[in-house]
Amino acid sequence: MIRRESGVAIAVLSALLLSFLLFYYGGLSLCSAAAAGMTFGLIQAAAGYMYWYINSYISSIPGKVVMTILVLLVSLAGAFLALLLCGIEQPKHFLVQIPLMVVYGIFGWVILLMWYGQLVGKSQMNEVEQELKEAVTPSSEEDLISRISVKEGTQIHIVHVEELHYIQAYGDYVILITAKGRYIKEQTMKYFESHLPATFVRIHRSCIVNSEVIARVELFGKESYNVYLKDGNTLKASTTGYKFLKEKLSL
Incomplete structure (x- = not known):
């Protein structure tokens, strides 16, 4: 698996990119865009990190869809709280940002699921190879x-x-x-x-x-x-x- 330091760097860069999109396309102030983008992105990253340890138990497509929706809802809730702390006056200012964050979140989560799938497949192949190497003939x-x-x-x-x-x-x-x-x-x-x-x-x-x-x-x-x-x-x-x-x- 990727080194933890590299994973943190990717998560931070992803959150910064979302902050830029919210500032440039969403019309939020720099402070609000940074707070919402970083909160949303880091919640997604934390969920992705924890998902690695449970992905083998969620093998069905419906299970993955439900997991994606739950992560999006929690991430959106975190972003909304961040905007409230930055002094957002009307909820509609947050509502207009939801489509951008949802698309960004789904895109990132799908990439994560595909990457995890490749890692699991590679791990299983390595495990089979290791077991074949360790296979021994019956003992006397x-x-x-x-x-x-x-x-x-x-x-x-x-x-x-x-x-x-x-x-x-x-x-x-x-x-x-x-x-x-x-x-x-x-x-x-x-x-x-x-x-x-x-x-x-x-x-x-x-x-x-x-x-x-x-x-x-x-x-x-x-x-x-x-x-x-x-x-x-x-x-x-x-x-x-x-x-x-x-x-x-x-x-």
Whole structure:
């Protein structure tokens, strides 16, 4: 993703451009145009930044349309408040600016959505390539582990492999999730992928699941899947991970 400093610079330039348009074409004073344009533009930029973290959950066109409308309404409300603070006397002075701000806002938001779509597609391709690189041949029986020791303070926990529900990546560590609790282990996902029994499947770059605790699998969005476990937890599976899981479960 683009560097944060570059993103801030683009947001400020976009807000300045809108301020210029409101001043030159909208007939607002320099102070009013700057206040309305900067407020509108920066609200849109903040919404765009937050949207990156939820865009995978809003995959439908109606959802994106509703999101666009909500962002526009909040941005317009912010611009109106900015004009009030600058001493605008009549609401009609704001109303005549709405078409310009709406067109500008929609144009910018559509560009943002298209850009995010490209980033997500590229990220998914990189993820598939990474998973293919990390794919290993089945381990021999001698390499498989039957239990995992986890040191926690002065205690040492012994986690038997059959107790594991799933494993999640956690930086340079992994989290072992069982019915009894969670344990942090300093080890790599690649190690567990090659040393766990065949009942375990890597469904995502950051997740390995015990296929025996899976209740069902459902398509979520266009290229991702929800894996529902018998204990009520839900995991995300990538396209490649789903293929591995499908082969394992003989679906």
